[in-house]
Amino acid sequence: MFTGLVEDIGRVAAASRRGEGVVLAIAPGRIDVDDLAIGESVAVDGTCLTVTARGAGRFEVVAGNETLRRTTLGRLRPGDRVNLERALRLGDRLGGHLVLGHVDGVGHIAAKRDLGANLEVAVRAAPELLRYIIEKGSIAIDGISLTVNLVDGAGFSIALIPHTVEATTLADKPVGAPVNLEVDMIGKYVEKLVEGYRR
Numbered sequence: 226m227f228t229g230l231v232e233d234i235g236r237v238a239a240a241s242r243r244g245e246g247v248v249l250a251i252a253p254g255r256i257d258v259d260d261l262a263i264g265e266s267v268a269v270d271g272t273c274l275t276v277t278a279r280g281a282g283r284f285e286v287v288a289g290n291e292t293l294r295r296t297t298l299g300r301l302r303p304g305d306r307v308n309l310e311r312a313l314r315l316g317d318r319l320g321g322h323l324v325l326g327h328v329d330g331v332g333h334i335a336a337k338r339d340l341g342a343n344l345e346v347a348v349r350a351a352p353e354l355l356r357y358i359i360e361k362g363s364i365a366i367d368g369i370s371l372t373v374n375l376v377d378g379a380g381f382s383i384a385l386i387p388h389t390v391e392a393t394t395l396a397d398k399p400v401g402a403p404v405n406l407e408v409d410m411i412g413k414y415v416e417k418l419v420e421g422y423r424r
Contacts, residue, residue: 226313227268229321229363229370231393232256233309235269237301238283245290247299249274252283253309261311266326268310270394271368271405272296273326296328297367297403306394308368321370322363328405330354332366334398335380343387344396349380350406357408357416365407369393 232255239250251269258279261267265276267286274286293299301307313319332350339345348366350358358364358381362373371383390396398404 227273227310227321227324227326227368228313228317228319229271229310229324229365229368231308231310231369234392234394235307235309237303237305237307239303240301243287245293247288247293247301248277248285249288249298249301250283250285251307251309256309256311258282258284266312268308268312268324268326268368270297270307271324271326271365271407272298272328273312292328295330296405297331300403306397308393308395310368322365323410324365324368324370324407325410326368327407329357329408330406331403332380332406334400334402334404336400337396340384343384344390345374345382345384346395347380347382348404348406352378354406354408355381357412359412362412363409366404367393367395368405368407369395 233253235251235253238252241248261276261279261284266273276284277287278285288298332348335349336347358376360376364371364373374382
């Protein structure tokens with residue numbers, strides 16, 4: 226479980242195929258690798274992955290076939306920057322929203338507009354994701370907890386405050402770039418419960 230408040234920006238040190246999966250070696254910027262435990266969960270661009278090795282200023286995670294199919298992780302190359310967040314501990318403040326790190330699908334940046342006080346970003350998303358995205362609701366983009374400003378039939382928009390621009394990688398991504406999307410899980414649970422009453 227995560228909050229969507231990005232702790233650090235890391236760089237991909239290596240990416241190699243292992244069967245149908247990919248092994249990613251990531252060098253964090255501020256997170257102390259020695260504080261990471263083997264088996265610990267870390268969100269990498271919003272994708273919950275397990276630390277499988279660590280040392281020499283970097284840690285390794287493995288992204289399996291299903292993860293590669295649903296996320297942007299298969300496109301990562303050495304030198305790419307990624308958002309990092311360690312798992313929430315009981316008793317921590319929940320400053321964002323409840324984020325599982327289970328990416329629902331990939332969207333694409335449709336437009337960016339500098340509004341001075343913030344940066345507005347429009348994202349195209351598939352209809353099967355848009356059904357769960359509501360105005361003023363929560364969305365995780367590349368693991369960043371954000372508030373939805375507007376929603377239409379093609380996508381939605383969010384606004385990045387200067388702190389989020391500096392503390393995450395989203396503002397650096399160009400129009401057309403793919404991004405990992407995790408919708409608010411509450412909507413999915415509500416839909417499932419309501420379906421049961423309809424039968």
